[in-house]
Amino acid sequence: GQNIDQPTEMTATEGAIVQINCTYQTSGFNGLFWYQQHAGEAPTFLSYNVLDGLEEKGRFSSFLSRSKGYSYLLLKELQMKDSASYLCALRRNYGQNFVFGPGTRLSVLP
């Protein structure tokens, strides 16, 4: 199986840094992806990891540890517009389809 867990909700302050965790149990995958989804809209791609380590893209970074079954998305210099749900997803080795976590709803407060 590929159960994926994320915290349901998080709150942070404008200008701060927040880390959103994603844990999983899986027999194999070839990439871990992070998406942002504003209410009522489609998800948009943020970042991905194939190998262990940190990938940085501007204010967003994503980290993967395959041995620990763990990833996180790091958002720096939070802005009000970062209030959204954040979804992590694995791309299966077999079948090539994606499995999504339940998402974390982030609220950024002034």
Next chain:
Amino acid sequence: DGGITQSPKYLFRKEGQNVTLSCEQNLNHDAMYWYRQDPGQGLRLIYYSQIVNDFQKGDIAEGYSVSREKKESFPLTVTSAQKNPTAFYLCATAGFAPLPSQPQHFGDGTRLSIL
């Protein structure tokens, strides 16, 4: 302008009726997917297709059907057998792995409600 077009944006279904949601893409992606999202929930996979004339069931395929007659198109039919169809439906595409860095791209979604 490259992208994924879903239509209609809003759709209402009467009791016992089948309805079809359209998804068209001009990204030249091989793989296409349909997801269902309920309020406050993550995405659940209904069907996916990696190549023309082939598709596989996802985790919640019952009450749904698809076809993939052209690379650009992957319509989803919500049949009368789907007793709780009210949800946000998202179509997505992806380039074919084994390039693992291929993320999914999403259409704007169709919101389906029961009349």
